[in-house]
Amino acid sequence: MGLSLALNTARASLAATSNQIAVSARNVAGATDPGYSRKIAALVTTGYGGAAVSVTRATDAALYARTLAAQSGAARGEALQDGLARLAQTVGDTTDRTAPAARLATFEAALQAAANQPDSPDLARNAVEAARALAGSLNEAANAVHAVRAEADGAIADAVARLNDLLGQFDRANGAVQRGLALGIDATDALDDRDRILTALSQEIGVTAVAREGGDVALYTDGGVPLYERGPRTVTFTPTSTFAAGTSGGAVVIDGVPVTGATSPMPLASGRLAGLAELRDRAAPAYEAQLDAMASGLITAFIETDAVGVDSGRRAGLFTNGASAAVPASTAAGRLGLASRITINAAVDPARSGNVALLRTGGMNGSDYRDPAAGTDVAYSGRLRGLATALGQARTFDGSLGLGTSLTLGDFAEASAGWLEGRRKDATEAASYQTTLLARANEALSNVAGVNGDEETALTLQLERSYTASAKLISVVNDLLKTLLDAVR
Numbered sequence: 001m002g003l004s005l006a007l008n009t010a011r012a013s014l015a016a017t018s019n020q021i022a023v024s025a026r027n028v029a030g031a032t033d034p035g036y037s038r039k040i041a042a043l044v045t046t047g048y049g050g051a052a053v054s055v056t057r058a059t060d061a062a063l064y065a066r067t068l069a070a071q072s073g074a075a076r077g078e079a080l081q082d083g084l085a086r087l088a089q090t091v092g093d094t095t096d097r098t099a100p101a102a103r104l105a106t107f108e109a110a111l112q113a114a115a116n117q118p119d120s121p122d123l124a125r126n127a128v129e130a131a132r133a134l135a136g137s138l139n140e141a142a143n144a145v146h147a148v149r150a151e152a153d154g155a156i157a158d159a160v161a162r163l164n165d166l167l168g169q170f171d172r173a174n175g176a177v178q179r180g181l182a183l184g185i186d187a188t189d190a191l192d193d194r195d196r197i198l199t200a201l202s203q204e205i206g207v208t209a210v211a212r213e214g215g216d217v218a219l220y221t222d223g224g225v226p227l228y229e230r231g232p233r234t235v236t237f238t239p240t241s242t243f244a245a246g247t248s249g250g251a252v253v254i255d256g257v258p259v260t261g262a263t264s265p266m267p268l269a270s271g272r273l274a275g276l277a278e279l280r281d282r283a284a285p286a287y288e289a290q291l292d293a294m295a296s297g298l299i300t301a302f303i304e305t306d307a308v309g310v311d312s313g314r315r316a317g318l319f320t321n322g323a324s325a326a327v328p329a330s331t332a333a334g335r336l337g338l339a340s341r342i343t344i345n346a347a348v349d350p351a352r353s354g355n356v357a358l359l360r361t362g363g364m365n366g367s368d369y370r371d372p373a374a375g376t377d378v379a380y381s382g383r384l385r386g387l388a389t390a391l392g393q394a395r396t397f398d399g400s401l402g403l404g405t406s407l408t409l410g411d412f413a414e415a416s417a418g419w420l421e422g423r424r425k426d427a428t429e430a431a432s433y434q435t436t437l438l439a440r441a442n443e444a445l446s447n448v449a450g451v452n453g454d455e456e457t458a459l460t461l462q463l464e465r466s467y468t469a470s471a472k473l474i475s476v477v478n479d480l481l482k483t484l485l486d487a488v489r
Helices: 002-029 061-091 100-116 121-183 188-204 272-301 382-392 409-449 453-488
Strands: 039-045 051-057 207-211 217-221 226-228 319-321 342-344
Touching: 051 188, 061 121, 061 188, 061 207, 061 272, 061 409, 100 121, 100 272, 100 382, 100 409, 121 188, 121 226, 121 272, 121 342, 188 207, 188 217, 188 272, 272 319, 272 342, 272 382, 272 409, 382 409
Parallel strands: none
Antiparallel strands: 039 051, 207 217, 217 226, 319 342
16 A cells, blocks of 8 residues: 555656646747746645646736836837927928028028119029028928828828737637636636737737736726727727828727827827827927918018008018918918918019019019009119018917917027927937836846746756656655565465
8 A cells, every 4th residue: 555655646746747847848948938928837736635737827917017008108109209200300400401490591591682782683583592492391391291190190090900900819819818717727828828919909009907807808098998898899990091281180999989189088198009199180280380380471571562542452472372362361270281382472483484573672463562662773672671671570479389479480490490309309208218118117027927047947957856756766666566566476
């Protein structure tokens, strides 16, 4: 009886140690996988007094939740930073001679030169060409804003498609975890798979995971909208084909609740979707509103007035709202889209058979709008000096643009470029902080749940010695039984 007990004990130890060695080998194989959690093979007693191996994962729920939050924050910052960097690179550097601020300075200098020598048709032509370049830079800047918004909208559509696919994968992985736990089998690999999918989800959207009975997990956005609860919720988005001034992009809707846009009751705070929505719906339109204010200021600075007979009203002079001579309203609605439409008056544009001399005399809207003091004196500089003064004087701007309320056009243009650069810098610093935070959280989680190759090697050697001892015991029991049987014979 004693030999049988010893033999059964040795066999149970051999089987348990073999399972522990297999788990250790899994750990070594998964050491380079960032989504792998170290498996712990613990010996537990069975109902009959024997021993079995129970496999669990090394994990830390609080650290993992912090890692998900940092992942979402970093993804939001990077999406916003990339868009603002593209915008700043295209239109926001005041040292770039093609930027609106630089074009405005060039135009001011050309206009002053023409005023100093009003009888020079070449200087007048240079001033008109500088005005054309300035209007063109505002057109290009507005178009760049529209392009960035369109790209962000397309990226939102891609992110929504990935989100729906990941939710489908999460549903399957969550089901595998619940089945494994219900059947009492090792579900640690299924748990790892589910965590990998959850990590990928956190890049697209801020997400909170809530553990439930039986291994189930419910997911909610960082705004509180259910994302997965007993099944994936539908995420929808309708892309916008073309963006122009005032175009509102579609909202991302989860289970019927909009999570982006000004009317969202539970908006996203982190994740790539939040960063893209911030870029498309707030940052880029705010910069375009500043460009529109610059265009409005230029049109206003060069207005012509009726000087003869019945007053026919003010008309746009050197700069016009497209082909219209009407002066746009100074309201936000009146300024909307001016940067994309502003152009120089055809009457003074030599490329359209215009007369550059009208810059000196006025009358781009007909003879009634001609400066009476100009007469036939080609050396008359009064109007040109007045235009230069009007261009350089302080004017009132809408405080909601965030650049001040009383600035010259030149100061406003530089402040606008500085505002954009400041937003880009803030986004870069925020993204850098979140990336650093993510690295620290991953490092802390790895120290808890990751695989240490040296420790696993030492554990494997210890298990091999235990395996050898169990095998030796079986060999000894075998010899004793053989001796006993020989004696009986």
